[in-house]
Amino acid sequence: MHGNEEEHGETMEDEATPWRSKNGEILWSPTHREVVPFFPPPILTPGPTHFAIARISSPETAFDLFFTEEILQLILHFTNLQGRRSVKQWKDVSEEELRAYLGLLILAGMYRSQHESTKCLWNSETGRPIFAASMAQKRFLQINLALRFDDRLSRPERHRREKLAPIIDLWSKWSTRLPKFFNPGRDICIDEQLVPFRGRCSFKQYMPSKPGKYGLKIWALCDVQTSYAWRLQVYTGKSATREVNQGMRVVLQLTDELEGHTVTTDNFFTSFPLAEELQKRRMALVGTLRINKPELPPQLLSVKGREVLSSVFGFSHNKTVVSYVPRKGKNVLLLSTRHREPEVQGSGKKKPQIILDYNRCKGAVDHLDQVCGTYSCRRQTRRWPMCLFYHMLDVSCYNAYMLFTAVDPGWNSTKNYRRRLFLEEVGRALVTPAMAARKCLPRGPFAASLVLKASRQVHGQEEEEEEEEEEEEGPQPGASRKRKQCALCTQRRRFVQ
Template structure:
């Protein structure tokens, strides 16, 4: 495909019916790409079962154009963009479920308990997993709801939560590297002081004991497990940014579509390496090799069926190589032709000890060939 053709398709591509766009956008801000997005998200959990640890967090698709639900998150590298809730496998960062945040409802009323609602939506269909999330989501009520679905939770807690006892919030006279625990029948809460007058509070429905690491920092097991599994979604942002197909655009549906392609390519890589664990072992650029093979697998069927060779020399060579590799070789008879002017030269296929001269040349490569070598 030429650059001009790609640019024309990029300008023309749409994901909705133009005639019904205004009516749909009145009650659904994601209407311009809703149909594609819903079908894609529906397919995500069908091909991969996440491991015991699942991470729920927010993503930001960088975008600075006009968008009715564009967000500003200064902690993210892009700062401005489209916020997406995501549930990923903590080990492989496979994107198992996603949901675009479209801002407040049409009535303008702010949503209550949004963090709990998001986690319950993202983990719908999971059983027997542990959910790791940050302090935007974690609460005592969320832990109890997840237990009803046979899920456990580990996460940091904001200090303004009413369910926290005052003994865990007080840092006065607390020694550095000390831990305080609070227990209920289903929940364990820990307050850890990494340094004087500063504490971090975490809540877990997975841990039942006041276990502390023997290392110098004396971190509780709850913190160690949280640190080990909290980066599933952040790593997805990292890997999709390393190899991406996105292009500069002023249309937010196209930015979302580019992100769909990036996440799909990474999910495919995860599935492939899980099925073929020994594929290209020892190489640090396995994902790049996979993307190259994926690209060839997608375009080769179209190249093989192509009747006309492109005018662009680079594209023409690629088409010829693919067609030559996929076309079975059949014995053919060369059609020799006499050299112009009746010149006679040594046969270039005969050994040097044979001084066999001929005026016949190959019609393809124009090399001089004798009667013995004129048939391939």
């Protein structure tokens, strides 16, 4: 009996003995007896903000939140400036034409025609009639050729200070609007995106784990439940001075103005200094860790002799680290400032609760990439600003869809292709005014019928508004009723009273 008591006493002492980290600054306890309980602070009600709800009445109005008149005027100014310089017989682009251009890009993405040539899209036999009905192919190519977001002549001087000079003004105006319309939920995810591009660019990145492999890297913060892109930041390459702990800087910049949320990151971003900084902002961190962190104790790094599917926990005052062995010789390390107990799955692979929560939240940015790529409006281009512009359009369409369906949950709720219907409605709403304003009918009979239909729709609305005004004013004595232009006629006629 004495021997058993002595062995049991030694085991209890070993369990209570703290583990010292490799740098000797942190003491880790194998038990959670002395940890401080975690109480998440309150957050704003997740979902669209009151500012967005008051302005959304249709899919088109949801899209207009991101591409405002100010943004369109910026594009118009520099596009017309470039067109006058480089395109013969240039005719200035109007706001109506620019919206139609955006609508055609969205429709091309909705039809999954991003790899189709422009000639095929406008073909009367193999293409879609709505393209020829909205705009002539030559005009579309002119706008596409002249589309600019800055003054090309002043670019070299600005490029010395800012690598994003060709699109920085547009990107700044657009990206600052993303957080205004949505409050993220409790869980948010930060990861990297890769916008595929193989042309010339000084900060093009190679990422073999991504489908495109080459492209422009963007740091993204997304809401876990909806994958709403809340904040984006373009990575422009290494700075002149060597940057230490880049991942920490990115997370702190993206989470600025947030409080009370749980941030999920991978091992590129996760670090102990980051966890402490986020705790000062009343935020929690859950993420995978690299084994070279000096704050880890040796007891969590060695997996020799450990059973498969076993978990070892280490607790400090307000942090938890877990070491999980999914297979022989493999060690998975995670850090959490939200979990304070050694919870492990009862069956199956016996994963710790920290890993289950991490797996649930880690794919928000990847899901955003997937949904944007499904109906992407990207076209082949050699200019990286255009590549970034297409990505802005894709993200805007997805964010607008999430806002609109949150404001009107019953819209086409029984259909499983709601996003496709949303993109189609946005694209048609953008091209209809330009379609109705065409002076000459296109050659194709189906395209011509679409133009006449749009003309009747627009003119019918105008006539209804005029009749309502006349009814409000009442008939004036001695005034005769004026004859109106027929909606089907293409030439204007003079009527004799």
